[in-house]
């Protein structure tokens with residue numbers, strides 16, 4: 326029996342999985358990222374987790390370690406060029422891990438790895454032209470062209486959340502203004518809910534928050550909407566329209582056969598998937614719209630570790 330290891334390294338948690346060679350999870354663990362202790366400490370945390378999960382297995386049965394990392398990863402070298410979540414620049418992550426563990430190590434961007442997992446084992450199996458749209462605190466994307474993940478000139482392809490949808494819109498930390506994720510992400514949804522409450526709108530959200538705006542969550546909005554709260558229903562309608570408008574742009578540009586939607590906002594409000602599909606049918610060019618279906622991603626929080634395991638598996642193939 327052979328095994329793969331997939332690690333999902335984020336700013337708040339490190340998830341580690343041992344999988345079989347079909348990328349099925351056999352063991353899964355998460356720990357909090359000790360982000361304030363710096364890169365060496367975080368790499369040590371990862372290595373402890375990997376050792377724990379592979380304990381007792383013959384060394385030659387481990388085919389390699391894949392790491393899905395939040396940030397811009399240099400293809401080939403496994404160097405983290407920039408990770409805002411971890412506050413890293415030019416960190417040779419692959420070499421740091423490989424130096425301490427004598428296995429082949431592969432590093433990729435977390436969102437791209439999630440797309441890779443969906444393409445090979447999830448809701449994208451057999452699809453040649455697909456766009457994965459992950460809606461959470463931001464909006465991340467993975468673009469599949471001719472059956473392969475498209476990385477672009479220097480590995481930065483798929484940053485769909487920073488597409489401009491309002492030339493005069495709010496500033497984005499990335500330097501642009503009016504980015505899609507500034508309107509349609511979970512963060513944006515929560516912000517708009519709080520703004521409406523500040524304006525004095527009537528809503529059961531006010532009581533649900535019990536005076537603490539920090540408790541605003543997409544799940545709370547979904548719960549209130551289900552109970553008939555007009556503000557929450559409007560926020561979901563608007564988010565559906567905003568997500569759909571952005572996806573219609575993607576449909577016009579790339580003519581995908583499938584748009585796959587995942588991330589915390591879609592898990593919290595699954596009906597957004599159908600709404601997005603309806604908006605695409607209304608807004609995108611007719612023949613491009615006719616070719617596309619919108620579906621939910623198969624994997625949830627485990628998407629990153631599965632994709633990282635897929636990266637190891639693909640690396641072993643010619």
Ligand SMILES: [Zn+2]
Pocket residue numbers: 486487488497498499500501504
């Ligand atoms: Zn942006």
